[in-house]
Each structure stands twice: as structure tokens, then as C-alpha cells.
Amino acid sequence: MSVFEMIRRLPEIGAVRRVSRALAVLDLVLNDDQDILNFYSFDARWSPTEEAALMRDGSGNGYSIVFSPDGAFAYGFDHESPMSPWTTGKLWPGLLDGVPEVFHSARDDKAFAEPNGVPQATVCFWRTTEDSAWRCGPVHNVAADGADWLFDLVADGRPEAYLTFAEDYYERALDLDAVRHVYALMPLTEYVVTSLNPERRLTDLKEGIAEIGYPRS
Secondary structure, eight states, X not given: OOHHHHHHHOOOHHHHHHHHHHHHHHHHHHOOOTTSOOSEEEEEEEETTEEEEEXXXXXXXXXXXXXXXXXXXXXXXXXXXXXXXXXXXXXXXXXXXXXXXXXXXXXXXXXXXXXXXXXXXXXXXXXXXXXXXXXXXXXXXXOOOSHHHHTHHHHHOOHHHHHHHHHHHSOSOOOHHHHHHHHTTOOBOHHHHHXXXXXXXXXXXXXXXXXXXXXXX
């Protein structure tokens, strides 16, 4: 499934932001190894006007979704994709064609670029607040761009999908009701935290919760 099919599965911007914030909080709670970066993160202070949802799998793959008053702009990067600039030396034809001007600052953000300035991207899509659907460039001869697995949990939007992912990734059984609590963005409580990870306490997460912008009781 390429970016063309994936963006048809994506819900509206608000739902993508909500799920992204929930993914970040769940990983914050579950990952108690300070030497390992969280798989999912969310920065509510990305800039004075922007928030950013990030995924990094530790193997060179990841994505970024920048939310602004104008909408949302996303990059995805599958380092094994034949569309990778690591392989081709440049972006895949059509990938950035048609990006609205309101997203040019996110498009050109050095945080998402290689040292030579080329964005680390095999996937790109966006949606302005005036759009009725997500959009992408006219990517030519699209190959395996990674859009399907990179953005699967965001596109799916169900707590059950995260449960399946996390039980495999963290190798532990999880409380589905606690996952649903976080997906609903209900205030985080000590009970929910310890239900997900008995080794964690709410006070341990204070800074991370503030960075994510997630409510706490």
C-alpha cells in the first residue's frame, strides 16, 4: 500500500493529533529504559505555533507530522525503500510537488534533512484546514515507500491496534482498558500508569507529560 492508498485511510487532522498524543504517552509509560528512545513521541512545543508527532524505530526508519494552525504536514522515511535518497542520492520524483506554501517551513526544516540538506523522506503528505482530504504529490512510479507500515497505527486509530503492536514490541501483556483510557485523552492517573507498567509512577512522568501536552489529574 503506497501513500496514495494510505492517505485515504487517514482520519481528519484532529483525530490524527489525538492518536499521536496517545501513542506518545503510552510509550512514555511503557518504556522505562532510559537508554532507549521512545518509539513514539510528541512535542507540544515544537515551535511557538506548531506541535510535532514523531516516530523513530531505532533502525533508521521514522516519521514526523507537524501540526500548525494551517493544518498538518508529514514526512515518512523507510530506509530500505528503493525510493530512499540514501539509495538514489535525491528525492523521488514528484514527492514534494504541490506542497502548499503554508507548509514550506515544515518541508524545509533541517530537523528532517540529511547533512546535505535533502529531506529524509520516502513518503510525504499534507492537509490544510480548508482541505476535505489528505493530499500528496504526484509521485512518479511509486515503489515500496513504507507508507503502509510507518503510519499504520495512526491510520487505524484503534486502541486494539496499539495493544497488538505494544505487546509484541515490549513483550508484555497490557490492560486494554488502560490503553483505551489514554486513547480517549482522559487525565492520566496513578492507577492507569501502574496498570500499564507497575515499575512506573505518575511523578516519574511529569516532564514527559508536559512536553506531550497530555492532561493529568
